[in-house]
Amino acid sequence: MLTGVLAGVGAGALWGLVFVAPRMVSGFSAVDLASGRFVAYGAVAVLVGVTARRPLPNASQALSAIGLSLLGFTGYYLLLVLAIRDAGTEVPTLIIGTIPIWVMLLGKPGHLRWGALVPGIVLTAAGLALMALSPRGAAGGAHGEHYVRGLLFAAASLASWTAFALLNSAWLKRHPEVRVTDWANWLGLATGAGAILLWLVAGSDASQLRAQPDLGLFAVLALATGAGSAWLATILWNVASRRLSASLCGQLIVSETLFALAYSFAWDGRWPTPAQAAAVVLFTLGILAAIHAHR
Template sequence: MFGGILAGLAAGALWGLVFVAPRMVQGPSSVDLTAGRFLAYGAVALMVMLLARRRWPTAGQALSALGMSVLGFTGYYLLLVLAIRDAGTEVPSLIIGTIPLWVMLLGKPGHLRWAALVPGLLLTVGGLVLMMASPHEAAGPAPQPHYLRGLLLAAASLACWTAFALLNSAWLKRHPEVNATDWANWLGLATGAGALLLWMAAGSPAQAIAAQPDFGLFVFLCIATGFGSAWLATILWNVASQRLSASLCGQLIVSETLFALAYSFAWDARWPTPAQAAACVLFTLGILASIKAHR
């Protein structure tokens, strides 16, 4: 269990980098950066499989990896991008921020009492409320013409990643013979193919990306996040999913928010506001409460 918790926290630390990476480069769109990251993930997975002579999936395993990659990677992000286009950034972010709660609630093991999850849930909800209250109260732009459609797309995005977390955990537990690294590689191949389709559908022309002044940094960030925040993070998350219940993994997803905030504060060279600091404390206490409940 301890190894699974460390793996889940390490995955959160790597995922958190994705939130600050777009702020480090100017020019390429978020779709370009995400497609580049996922293409790099696919390339890393392919090289590892060829150089290390890792096993290749069967037809059934490849189909499962393709479905999971749509739920947890390209499909999830494409829906989120479309939601932000139609409804702005704030409300879709609030909706996506509830993913850990849904995974905790839907992934509860049968032997665990609901009362045992309440402290961790309440602490996490309190942290989300504190973190989101300030931007929610700020006066924003008028609702977009397709605001309702944006909300529905955000809800679909949330459903995709929640389903991925639950189904990925269940699949790995049903197939203990599949190594966490092999499964990450198979997901990478499927995700790389999906990223190519995503870039063709919504990305910028290759010439326009290459002409950007930050093109070198763009390529570096795609490779760094493709290797660390996708390939390595997926291996670590697979280890956590194999060793821990889905509900505890759901609580560990909160660590992604914590690390993303820490990286953001460091990039801005500032300390968090009192409300943000209090939210981070509540998130941390929520993780500890959930670990205690699952012992």
């Protein structure tokens, strides 16, 4: 269990980098940043697969990897981008922030009492509420003619990643013969291909990208987040998903928020507001409560 918890927290630490990386460059759209990261993920998967001579998936495994890559990577992120476009950042961010709660509720193992999950769920929900009410917690709200459509996109992105977390955990438990690194590579191959399609559909024109003064830094960040926040993070998440119940994994997703806040505060060179500090404490207590409930 300890190995699984540490792997889940490690994945959260790497995922948290994705929230601060876009702030290091300007002139690139969210789709450009996501596509660059996911194409790099695919490239790392190809490199590792070739150099280590790892096996390719069979037809059934390939279909599973394609489906789950859409749910957890390119499809999820495209829905989120569309949600932010139509409804601003504040409400979609809050909706996505409830993913740990939904995964905990839907992934509860049969032997665990519902009451055991209540402390972790209440603490996490309270932390989310404090972050939402914090003056610097979110910005960029929008209430235009497409606001309702944006909320629907946000709900769809929430459902997409929640389904990924549950189905990915179930798939790994059904296929113990597949190494977690191989599964991460297969997801990377599917995600890389999907990212190319995502960029072709919604990304910036190639000439616009070449004209950006921060193109070199963009490439470095894409490689760093592709290798770290996608490939390595997926391996760690696979370890956690195989060793832990889906409900405990759901609570560990909160670590992504904790590390994203820490990186953001460090980048801004400031301390959190009292409300944000209280939210961090609640998130941490929620994780500890969930670990205690699953022991």
